[in-house]
Amino acid sequence: MDKIHYFAEPSLHEPALVAGFGGWGNAGEVATSTIAYIVERLQAEKLATFRSDDFYLFSANRPLVTIHNGHLKSLDLPRSRFYYSTRPQGSDLILFYGPEPQLRWNQYVKAFMELCQRYQVKAFITLGGLHDEVLHNEEKISAVGASLDDVQKLRELDEPVGLIDYIGPSAIHSLFLAKAQKFNMQSISIWAHAASYLQGTNYKLCAALIRRLNQLLHLEIDFTELELSWRLLEEQIEDLIAENDQLRLHVDDLKTRDERGSFASPPSSPAKVIRLDEFIKQSDPEE
Secondary structure, X not given: OOOEEEOOOOOOOOOEEEEEEEOOOEXXXXXXHHHHHHHHHHOOEXXXXXXXXXXXXXXXXXXXXXXXXXXXXXXXXXXXXXXXXXXXXXXXXXXXXXEOOOOOHHHHHHHHHHHHHHOOOOEEEEEEEEEEOOOOOOOOEEEEEOOHHHHHHHHOOOOOOEEOOOOOOOOHHHHHHHHHHHOOOEEEEEEEEEEOOEEOOOHHHHHHHHHHHHHHHOOOOOOHHHHHHHHHHHHHHHHHHHHXXXXXXHHHHHHHOOOOOOXXXXXXXXXXXXXXXXXXXXXXXXX
């Protein structure tokens, strides 16, 4: 049985593929939320989906159910979806988001590469997020390229990225970098550093990732909505920090450091964590 089920067979012109994976490398929900935002902005169409049974351990990544008054109304398995968007000028775009697989990474990546060959993908970019010792109002973005040419493209960006120095456990991104390079694709992974004391969707960092994608892929994706959403949250974040001694001391300590954030060092989170999504619910006029 094929690992990927196709909904459509579009004719695409030298597409770039941008992927965001949930799970370990999705701090601030920046990877999956950024892709979901782009899908919505571009009104991208469904292209394909992975067959869940092959790659997910359901006891670790459990299906979601909806039960009402004793009636099982729906059952949703972990989903990994591809979308596509065509452009009148320039390369087309394939977008992907879904949970990082727990099983059969090599088979998963092989199926992914088969899709890339099917549509002659020229550039493969993954997005990631990590919790780090940075401030909530900072924009720290790191990146790695599979080839020296890819690294040079990162150096030339007007929007700065730090080049990663790291030895340690890897997400599936690294396997994709290595495989994509063998197929002569531009291959880059971009990571946003999210403040360790925030949980929930970090709109500031989603906008930061989109600005880099716009430059790398010559896109014109509007991220104004993300920046406005962040401004609504930032004042509330500042108020909570001022009111909580643990958070305030943690933030004051970060401010005194000459250099904040490292791809290699795990964060030491304060006991108090600000949950951004709770602010969103409180500020929603329909709630």
